[in-house]
Amino acid sequence: xxxxxxxxxxxxxxxxxxxxxxxxxxxxxxxxxxxxxxxxxxxxxxxxxxxxxxxxxxxxxxxxxxxxxxxxxxxxxxxxxxxxxxxxxxxxxxxxxxxxxxxxxxxxxxxxxxxxxxxxxxxxxxxxxxxxxxxxxxxxxxxxxxxxxxxxxxxxxxxxxxxxxxxxxxxxxxxxxxxxxxxxxxxxxxxxxxxxxxxxxxxxxxxxxxxxxxxxxxxxxxxxxxxxxxxxxxxxxxxxxxxxxxxxxxxxxxxxxxxxxxxxxxxxxxxxxxxxxxxxxxxxxxxxxxxxxxxxxxxxxxxxxxxxxxxxxxxxxxxxxxxxxxxxxxxxxxxxxxxxx
Numbered sequence: 213x214x215x216x217x218x219x220x221x222x223x224x225x226x227x228x229x230x231x232x233x234x235x236x237x238x239x240x241x242x243x244x245x246x247x248x249x250x251x252x253x254x255x256x257x258x259x260x261x262x263x264x265x266x267x268x269x270x271x272x273x274x275x276x277x278x279x280x281x282x283x284x285x286x287x288x289x290x291x292x293x294x295x296x297x298x299x300x301x302x303x304x305x306x307x308x309x310x311x312x313x314x315x316x317x318x319x320x321x322x323x324x325x326x327x328x329x330x331x332x333x334x335x336x337x338x339x340x341x342x343x344x345x346x347x348x349x350x351x352x353x354x355x356x357x358x359x360x361x362x363x364x365x366x367x368x369x370x371x372x373x374x375x376x377x378x379x380x381x382x383x384x385x386x387x388x389x390x391x392x393x394x395x396x397x398x399x400x401x402x403x404x405x406x407x408x409x410x411x412x413x414x415x416x417x418x419x420x421x422x423x424x425x426x427x428x429x430x431x432x433x434x435x436x437x438x439x440x441x442x443x444x445x446x447x448x449x450x451x452x453x454x455x456x457x458x459x460x461x462x463x464x465x466x467x468x469x470x471x472x473x474x475x476x477x478x479x480x481x482x483x484x485x486x487x488x489x490x491x492x493x494x495x496x497x498x499x500x501x502x503x504x505x506x507x508x509x510x511x512x513x514x515x516x517x518x519x520x521x522x523x524x525x526x527x528x529x530x531x532x533x534x535x536x537x538x539x540x541x542x543x544x545x546x547x548x549x550x551x552x553x
């Protein structure tokens with residue numbers, strides 16, 4: 213690719229922002245210039261990039277006309293305030309927040325699943341990076357949906373602390389040290405519950421119907437990304453004491469019969485998917501041993517309902533900060549970069 217691009221990262225000092233910088237370098241994205249932006253609290257902060265130091269600038273005074281593509285990962289309020297300014301300056305916006313999820317004209321894109329959704333977006337435009345748990349789910353289910361049509365998805369997610377940001381990772385570490393030191397009940401800090409050695413069936417706010425916002429995101433986004441509003445999705449999302457990597461226990465009902473062997477074969481040739489599926493100790497992927505710090509969606513424990521009908525069970529893991537956020541964002545940018553001028 214001969215063209216080079218000027219890129220801005222809004223929220224550059226956050227967990228996803230720093231990972232974006234690393235992924236851009238790892239994947240050799242054609243950069244002309246990189247702008248690291250954040251709030252005034254980060255002024256003077258420096259980040260590592262290409263064996264050099266990248267100085268962080270305040271977003272408040274930034275002229276987005278200097279950038280071709282802007283990644284937004286600093287929270288919904290920041291996106292709502294500054295993304296329109298970026299658009300007005302002629303800059304693409306790839307948003308990793310909830311700011312534009314309710315806008316039907318704004319596509320949710322997972323490049324392995326629905327790259328064609330970008331065709332409807334004219335420059336400058338907004339593209340949304342979907343919910344991290346939904347991303348790994350649809351990457352795993354796309355080849356199965358193509359093969360047999362999915363009628364229903366039931367999923368329980370086991371989501372790591374990093375899904376709530378750097379502070380949550382640090383809080384899990386603090387709580388773990390406290391418990392292992394034999395100091396008695398965990399002293400809770402701020403909005404946190406005891407995540408260490410615990411499972412919390414509560415991510416984001418509760419809605420009137422009893423589901424959390426995180427559950428509704430997974431339910432609504434999965435069918436939308438797969439391009440089939442007829443798919444019924446039910447989700448329970450759980451925060452678990454893992455630092456990086458989300459895990460999902462998935463059950464699907466297909467419209468046409470699909471055996472475990474057929475599903476395994478489809479998944480083995482699917483983009484972005486690695487199958488680890490053997491009936492032995494370690495013959496399945498886990499967040500810590502496979503997913504963390506990798507960009508692949510791993511699938512294992514592939515088995516049919518008993519008795520076999522049209523149901524399949526899967527175990528899906530992926531790094532939520534990378535494939536669930538930073539890497540998927542960069543893949544979107546790569547797809548935009550391949551467009552003709």
